[in-house]
Amino acid sequence: MTAKDVVTELASTLTAELIEAADVQGHRLTGSLAKNIGYEVTGSDNEAEAKIYGPDYAIYLNYGVAPGKVRYPISVMVDFFRKRGLPEKEATRAAWATRAKHKREGMPTKASARFSRNGKRTGFLQEGFAKGMAKIREKAPGLFDDYVEVLINQRYKTDTIETITIQI
Numbered sequence: 001m002t003a004k005d006v007v008t009e010l011a012s013t014l015t016a017e018l019i020e021a022a023d024v025q026g027h028r029l030t031g032s033l034a035k036n037i038g039y040e041v042t043g044s045d046n047e048a049e050a051k052i053y054g055p056d057y058a059i060y061l062n063y064g065v066a067p068g069k070v071r072y073p074i075s076v077m078v079d080f081f082r083k084r085g086l087p088e089k090e091a092t093r094a095a096w097a098t099r100a101k102h103k104r105e106g107m108p109t110k111a112s113a114r115f116s117r118n119g120k121r122t123g124f125l126q127e128g129f130a131k132g133m134a135k136i137r138e139k140a141p142g143l144f145d146d147y148v149e150v151l152i153n154q155r156y157k158t159d160t161i162e163t164i165t166i167q168i
Helices: 003-024 032-036 058-063 074-083 088-105 110-115 124-139 141-147
Strands: 038-043 048-053 149-152 164-167
Touching: 003 032, 003 038, 003 048, 003 124, 058 124, 074 088
Parallel strands: none
Antiparallel strands: 038 048, 048 164, 149 164
16 A cells, blocks of 8 residues: 555545534535535655645634624525525525624524534534544554654634645
């Protein structure tokens, strides 16, 4: 097995766990988050690196947004409620009411926990990464401890998520 094969397997495991953790927390309405979390492996048979990436808005899902810091166009929330099956007029009313609640409570709101299978609405990156690393340690305990360096670079509450890099 080459370094590129090992890194591909590691990245695949981490990516799958990140997607699962987001799904368990209820971040799945359009499927866009899951479709846009992925990885890219570069390198050779002897040395390889994977970059795991996701959409910019994942950082807001992961950490939430403090009350008063909520800033999004109302059209985003109208679209959200349309996707949930509300007619235009009701979707618009619901969007304005939700935005007011977000400004008071922040995001996620306390009531949004009902959409989660584990009662949590933030922290999916940490949970997915922890579960992925546990699976990796089970598959290759010696390899992980001796040869793999994992770097996590995340900007807290910004508009981008940098990458999780795996190097061998």
